[in-house]
Amino acid sequence: MTLEPDMFPISIDTFFGGRVAHVDLYLLIREKKYIKIVKKGDDYDIKRLRNYENKEVQFVYINTSDIGVHVKNCVQIARTLVRGPVIPTRNKAFVACRAAEAVLDEIYALGLTDEAYNHVQEVCSAIKDLSQELTSLSDIYSELTNVSRKQYRHSIFTSFLSTIMGHALQWTSIRSLNILAIGGLVHDIGFVKLSPEIAEIETSDFTPEQLEEYKSHPEIGYNLIQHAQPQAREIALIVRDHHESPDGNGFPRGLTNGDIYPMARTVNFADQITHLILDKKSPLADRNIREAVKYLKYKERQLFPELYWENLEKWFSKLDS
Structure with a gap:
């Protein structure tokens, strides 16, 4: 038994990490008291952890100092499986979403450290690779229902859609597609500095004070990335401008068409589709992406070039979403 209070919870139903434990695993038996159930380096069966769910245990715990080790392992597994031909796309979607969820956990717990940003880049490379072989978004959508937090579901789906839209718009640069995937995953990173309830309620339910706080998250995220990862200038600009609108009615700066960072417009589009x-x-809750694109075209056609709409409609018509 340990009395160590500095523990981090991971939902049992989404935990994965290979056949050998890379970190010690604990269960909470009463307030601030934990018992070790798996020792680092030991073989273990994931089904054993799943069995605890039948006993109404929701979380397995790791030391906060081990988050980076756990996330690194998750990301490496995801990259290996996504790039291999041996498992179905549905299974690849599972590991990609789980790894992305682990990375977001790391950022929200520890900040955008150098290690966390490396993990962001690696998992987004896997997302980019998987997006190229998708013939349907249903696998991604199904896996998102298992992601623990509303904000995480939104960020992961936006990352996938941003990358898919890059393909639809005929972007061929691997670097550009990776930037879109990263920008999509961390576009709302400013939420780490907001009141926790902001991320879990709908914007239509905001009080005036909550709405004002919400509108600050792009600038907060921009400053956070500029400070923590100054070399990631393009990512910072996506984060800053992803709520701007060509007609000047966006936020936080009210920029117009030519002043908005171009990749931010793509992430903005993916962000809106994800919300829908x-x-x-x-x-359009729970509807398919083609319907969402048509709806957005009807509402905001003038905000994006006609060729933009044509390419997106053509691409998404191929997907059984």
Whole structure:
């Protein structure tokens, strides 16, 4: 038994990490008291952890100091499996979403450290690779229902959609597609500095004070990345401008068309589609992406070039979403 309070919870139903434990695993038996159930370096069966769910145990715990080790292992597994031909796309979607969830956990717990940013880059490379072989978004959508937090579901789906849209718009640069994937995953990183409830409620339910706080997250995220990862200038600009609108009605700066960072417009589009599909109060909640694109075209056609719409509609018509 340990009395160590500095523990980090991971949902049992989404935990994965290979056949050998890279970190010690614990269960909470009462307030601030934990018992070690798996020792680092030991073989273990993931089904054993799943069995605890039948006993109404929701979380397995690791030391906060081990988060980086755990996430590195998750990301390496995801990259290996996504790039290999041996498992179905549905299984690849599972490991990619789980790894992305682990990376977001790391950022929210420890900040955008150098190690965390390396993990962001690696998992987004896997997302980029997987997006190239998708013939349907249903696998991704199904896996998102298992992601623990609303904000994480939104960020992961936005990352996938941003990358898919890069393909649709005929971007061929691997570097550009990776930037879109990263920008999509961390576009709302400013939420780490907001009140926790902001991330879990719908924007339509905000009080005036909450709305004002919400509108600060792009600038907060931009400053966070500029400070923590100054070399990631393009990512910072995506984060800063992803709520700007060509007509000047966006936020936080009210920029117009030529002043908005171009990749931020793509992430903005993916962000809006994600809200339409995933938000419970959206008129298109749980509908497919083709319907969401048509709806957005009807509402905001003038905000994006006609060729943009044509390429997206053509690409998404190929997907059984």
